[in-house]
Amino acid sequence: MTLKFYELTGEYYALIKAFSKEEAIAFYKENVCDIDSRVVQVSMQYAWETVKPWIGVITIENFVANRVDVMLSDLAV
Incomplete structure (x- = not known):
């Protein structure tokens, strides 16, 4: 499975690499901001x-690196 990049713009901006959109959203909510x-x-x-x-x-x-990350x-994550 290949990592993809996702840009999340809402309460806080984040550029996250993850294996899926769902994983990026979950990682964002856990590590950046829990608002959609x-x-x-x-x-x-x-x-x-x-x-x-x-x-x-x-x-x-x-x-x-082959791992999910912000x-x-x-924010300073």
């Missing part, structure tokens, strides 16, 4: 362009 948010699947290229200015804070290894968020 708009969810859009985005391409890896879009995710990379969004994360690239934060390289150093976010490692390339973290970006490509890539960016309005």
Whole structure:
């Protein structure tokens, strides 16, 4: 199964990588905000362009790691 990237915009912004939309929503609710948010699947290229200015804070290894994770968020996660 391949990780996909999801952008959640609502009470708080988050870019999450997960195996499914449902998993991204659950991870968002557990780690960022428990309020329903708009969810859009985005391409890896879009995710990379969004994360690239934060390289150093976010490692390339973290970006490509095969695990569910919050890539960016309005909150310090």
